[in-house]
Amino acid sequence: MRPVAIVAAGMTRFGELWQSSLRDLFVEAASEALANARASRLDAIFVGNMAAGQFVGQEHLGPLCADHLGMAGVAATRIESACASGGAALRAAFAEVASGMSDLVLAAGVEKMTDGAEATAVLATAADQEAEGYQGITFPGLYAMIARAHMAAHGTTEQDLAAVTVKNHRHGALNEKAQFGRTVELAEVMTSTMVADPLRLLHCSPVSDGACAVLLCPLDQARKYTDRPVKIRGSGMATSSMALADRKDPAWLDAVHESAVRAYAMAGVEPRDIQVAEVHDCFSIAEICCIEALGLVERGLGARAAPSGETALGGRIPVNTSGGLKAKGHPVGATGIAQAIEIFEQLRGDAGKRQVKGARIGLCQNMGGSGASSVVHILERA
Amino acid sequence: MSGIAGYGAYVPRNRIRSEEIARQWGKDPASIRRGLLLEEKSVPGLDEDTITISVAAGRDALARAGVDPQKVGALYIGSESHPYAVKPSGTVVAEALGIGPRVHVADFEFACKAGTEAMFVAAGLVESGRVEYAMGIGADTSQGAPNDALEFSASAGGAAYLFGKTDLLAVLIDQCSFTTDTPDFWRREGQFYPRHGGRFTGEPAYFKHVTAATRAMLERTGMKPSDFRHAIFHMPNGKFPLAVGKDLGFTKEQLATGWLVATMGNTYSGSSPTGLAAVLDVANPGDKILITSFGSGAASDSFVFEATALLPERRARGRTVRSMLDGKRRYLTYGEYAKFREKIILND
Numbered sequence: 001m002r003p004v005a006i007v008a009a010g011m012t013r014f015g016e017l018w019q020s021s022l023r024d025l026f027v028e029a030a031s032e033a034l035a036n037a038r039a040s041r042l043d044a045i046f047v048g049n050m051a052a053g054q055f056v057g058q059e060h061l062g063p064l065c066a067d068h069l070g071m072a073g074v075a076a077t078r079i080e081s082a083c084a085s086g087g088a089a090l091r092a093a094f095a096e097v098a099s100g101m102s103d104l105v106l107a108a109g110v111e112k113m114t115d116g117a118e119a120t121a122v123l124a125t126a127a128d129q130e131a132e133g134y135q136g137i138t139f140p141g142l143y144a145m146i147a148r149a150h151m152a153a154h155g156t157t158e159q160d161l162a163a164v165t166v167k168n169h170r171h172g173a174l175n176e177k178a179q180f181g182r183t184v185e186l187a188e189v190m191t192s193t194m195v196a197d198p199l200r201l202l203h204c205s206p207v208s209d210g211a212c213a214v215l216l217c218p219l220d221q222a223r224k225y226t227d228r229p230v231k232i233r234g235s236g237m238a239t240s241s242m243a244l245a246d247r248k249d250p251a252w253l254d255a256v257h258e259s260a261v262r263a264y265a266m267a268g269v270e271p272r273d274i275q276v277a278e279v280h281d282c283f284s285i286a287e288i289c290c291i292e293a294l295g296l297v298e299r300g301l302g303a304r305a306a307p308s309g310e311t312a313l314g315g316r317i318p319v320n321t322s323g324g325l326k327a328k329g330h331p332v333g334a335t336g337i338a339q340a341i342e343i344f345e346q347l348r349g350d351a352g353k354r355q356v357k358g359a360r361i362g363l364c365q366n367m368g369g370s371g372a373s374s375v376v377h378i379l380e381r382a
Numbered sequence: 383m384s385g386i387a388g389y390g391a392y393v394p395r396n397r398i399r400s401e402e403i404a405r406q407w408g409k410d411p412a413s414i415r416r417g418l419l420l421e422e423k424s425v426p427g428l429d430e431d432t433i434t435i436s437v438a439a440g441r442d443a444l445a446r447a448g449v450d451p452q453k454v455g456a457l458y459i460g461s462e463s464h465p466y467a468v469k470p471s472g473t474v475v476a477e478a479l480g481i482g483p484r485v486h487v488a489d490f491e492f493a494c495k496a497g498t499e500a501m502f503v504a505a506g507l508v509e510s511g512r513v514e515y516a517m518g519i520g521a522d523t524s525q526g527a528p529n530d531a532l533e534f535s536a537s538a539g540g541a542a543y544l545f546g547k548t549d550l551l552a553v554l555i556d557q558c559s560f561t562t563d564t565p566d567f568w569r570r571e572g573q574f575y576p577r578h579g580g581r582f583t584g585e586p587a588y589f590k591h592v593t594a595a596t597r598a599m600l601e602r603t604g605m606k607p608s609d610f611r612h613a614i615f616h617m618p619n620g621k622f623p624l625a626v627g628k629d630l631g632f633t634k635e636q637l638a639t640g641w642l643v644a645t646m647g648n649t650y651s652g653s654s655p656t657g658l659a660a661v662l663d664v665a666n667p668g669d670k671i672l673i674t675s676f677g678s679g680a681a682s683d684s685f686v687f688e689a690t691a692l693l694p695e696r697r698a699r700g701r702t703v704r705s706m707l708d709g710k711r712r713y714l715t716y717g718e719y720a721k722f723r724e725k726i727i728l729n730d
Contacts, residue, residue, distance in 0.1 A: 018586045116579060193413045 172323020419620020495677020
């Protein structure tokens with residue numbers, strides 16, 4: 001395998017972007033990435049997208065995106081792994097370049113969620129339809145059960161959950177691309193509307209529109225496009241049982257753990273080497289479970305990280321400096337690429353007020369469903 | 383010069399509290415009160431509809447004007463709950479009020495703007511000299527699907543305005559509109575309840591159009607917010623009219639009298655017209671009044687009126703809006719409400 005680098009990134013603002021269609025969003029992000037690399041050609045495009053067919057009635061995103069980017073003719077395909085679609089697209093692009101098949105590949109993610117579809121119902125199709133969907137449960141309910149399991153096993157409290165939201169909003173307020181550029185107080189989170197006990201509105205990531213794109217090439221060609229490339233040191237993906245009820249411990253995200261083990265092994269690093277991480281906080285409980293499964297904190301101690309400041313900017317291991325899915329927004333198919341862009345910018349020293357000083361190695365973790373699929377990438381300043 | 387020769391409003395006596403609706407659906411009433419600023423809303427009785435509300439409001443308008451109904455040359459009713467899909471509400475209302483048959487009648491529909499639309503056209507016909515008097519009515523028994531956010535606001539009521547050129551209670555200084563194709567809220571043929579685009583009904587719809595129409599009006603008249611004693615903005619919930627008023631530079635005091643939504647709910651086509659009636663109930667001669675409606679789809683109509691010296695004595699001839707909002711009320715359980723709103727399916 002050839003070493004692979006990310007050389008450029010492009011990203012729309014995240015939010016309720018009434019004036020932009022799915023193709024507009026993709027073209028904005030992809031064009032920005034190409035312009036930043038001064039690249040005018042591509043060998044392949046991978047578009048991470050969960051559910052354009054349901055959200056906007058549009059499938060066949062590969063040619064659609066290539067065409068509207070002015071690149072009809074280029075190999076292009078859509079990659080789907082529910083909310084981990086972006087991470088999966090990045091992994092496909094990484095493999096395409098590492099294998100020697102292509103030299104310049106765009107890994108993108110896009111989701112247009114606010115065109116009128118019932119977002120919660122569409123997202124619920126990423127759960128096990130026969131075991132879960134037909135019983136009427138949607139993701140807030142599934143993650144509420146994960147939260148209850150975590151509370152029962154480890155003494156996690158509602159205040160611990162709320163602390164994750166407060167931290168991520170504080171980070172998001174420093175990110176001009178974020179959907180919510182405001183901070184929230186603990187009391188506001190803990191009295192917000194109940195969605196699925198114990199998860200309240202401010203424990204849930206929003207419904208968002210947005211697109212992201214990164215450009216990948218072999219490391220030895222990276223200097224053609226940028227003087228500050230970022231190397232992809234490791235990529236790991238894993239799956240778990242689709243239905244939450246089939247997991248041995250619902251408070252332990254085994255696919256996240258396994259995908260991390262694989263990425264650490266490829267990268268030759270350990271959790272203690274990670275200096276900044278973006279993890280999949282679709283609900284506040286998810287961040288707590290993910291940092292445990294990634295080994296960033298000890299198993300069972302995830303809930304203490306946000307209240308202690310350990311995972312805040314300036315803490316031992318800053319997590320979700322972008323604001324995370326909670327504050328930055330969660331256009332599902334775009335999220336995995338957005339996470340990689342945050343780490344890319346952190347490692348290049350471009351993160352502005354969110355900069356983690358001296359960060360050389362960072363991790364991004366993107367998952368689908370209630371944790372049935374997970375993708376981890378480990379990036380390093382080259 | 384034309385203006386309002388008579389006005390009247392009507393709000394049904396039945397109410398349902400936000401708590402009662404929230405309790406039914408397991409929602410948190412505190413967050414409704416805090417988020418939407420809604421305490422309770424009016425509910426039509428089993429024998430009340432857009433037509434009866436229009437007749438009740440129209441009678442007070444004629445009484446305040448002291449005008450022979452036979453002199454009314456046009457009658458327009460704006461509503462999104464006309465009892466018939468095909469067959470006008472206006473014909474029944476005209477006959478009940480003793481208006482016509484030499485009268486031009488039409489039913490208008492433009493979501494929540496239909497009432498000011500009727501006023502807009504009525505005022506224009508009078509101004510042109512085509513008719514001596516014209517009545518514009520906005521009335522609704524608004525629909526909101528069970529367990530939708532709209533259920534906390536959709537209410538019943540309306541107001542009627544008789545436009546003329548003599549013995550005016552308020553002079554019409556100017557009127558204008560701002561309209562674009564913005565599908566934020568709709569009900570298709572055959573559907574029982576409207577659908578809406580959630581937050582899309584806010585910034586790109588309500589705020590954009592109310593702001594643009596109001597700014598256009600200020601520009602046309604050369605007036606500034608501080609020139610007005612009262613301002614009324616369409617009230618889909620408690621928050622929107624206060625927010626848009628603040629953005630435009632109006633004070634809480636200017637908005638207070640016409641802001642009825644917390645206890646009346648959103649009477650759709652009747653909303654801002656009823657707010658105007660509440661203002662005319664207390665306005666002093668010389669007071670300048672701004673009203674800007676909003677209808678999904680989407681557009682806003684904006685009007686500027688100036689109260690005359692005749693207003694104080696004439697308004698005593700009819701019921702005030704506050705007397706209906708604060709007077710005798712009957713609180714319904716959700717079950718009674720469901721029956722009154724015909725949400726329960728019965729065998730014929």
